Amino acid sequence: MAKYKNNCIKDITNILKALGDENRVRIVMALVDKGQLCVCQIIELLGLAPSTVSKHLYILRQANLIESNKKGRWVYYNLAGGGANKSVRKVLHWLQESLAKDAGIREDKKLLGKILKEDPERLCLKMKKR
């Protein structure tokens, strides 16, 4: 399973680089809020091209901050769970605490509420039109 070697500076800076981007932080905070989101919902939230969002998700995954699971045509992402190492869990907690009152993140939460109410089929079609 997970390899429990010591954190090295490379891993740590990788985590920090992954989180050093506003859009990726928004993704992480959306997952903190909703637990799990499919890619098209994240695309809708950020208003970026699918390929761009996919790359952001890849970077977060490389840093072990998030995980994905595929269900049919949809891919769902969630925060790294119990398997995540201590540093990852702690930095996610730090982010959460630091941005709890952030105005932009609050707006994202509201927007996410609307997005989750929408029909997923229609949502993905909307994405297609970009």
Added chain:
Amino acid sequence: MAKYKNNCIKDITNILKALGDENRVRIVMALVDKGQLCVCQIIELLGLAPSTVSKHLYILRQANLIESNKKGRWVYYNLAGGGANKSVRKVLHWLQESLAKDAGIREDKKLLGKILKEDPERLCLKMKKR
């Protein structure tokens, strides 16, 4: 004094970007270890050009992670102290915890021990030769 407004995502990503570089993390960890260092000692530790180190220090200072105070010709840097906001203090603590056992950081500590024993005058002359 310090303005106590809410953290915004901009500030937070700024902190994360500042720490998303190995050399800057090494600087921070050196300051964790020794409390205070002058620029020429940091230059010696990293083995980079003075101008490069100066820029790294500037970036860390912009993110409110470190502070400087000038004494004569020498400029000393230390970690942001009591004036630092909660997020900064916490992320510094996280870094410290995450890298406590890192091999490279341990090497830096040893090297720093030697650097601090050296005559500061001679150290800065050595720097000049680069």
Added chain:
DNA sequence: TGTATAGTTCGTTATATGGCGAAGTATAAA
């Protein structure tokens, strides 16, 4: 089958970043 859809990967472009040396600034020493 074949066609549509949800994501990903690839190639390109514009901008950001890390590195350096040269020039500039401020303090100390001669």
Added chain:
DNA sequence: TTTATACTTCGCCATATAACGAACTATACA
């Protein structure tokens, strides 16, 4: 007041990164 020293700022270059659209992959549905 001149010279040296300890940094910093500036201008440059090479590489990294974020964004996009086009092409590709995998699954579902007709």
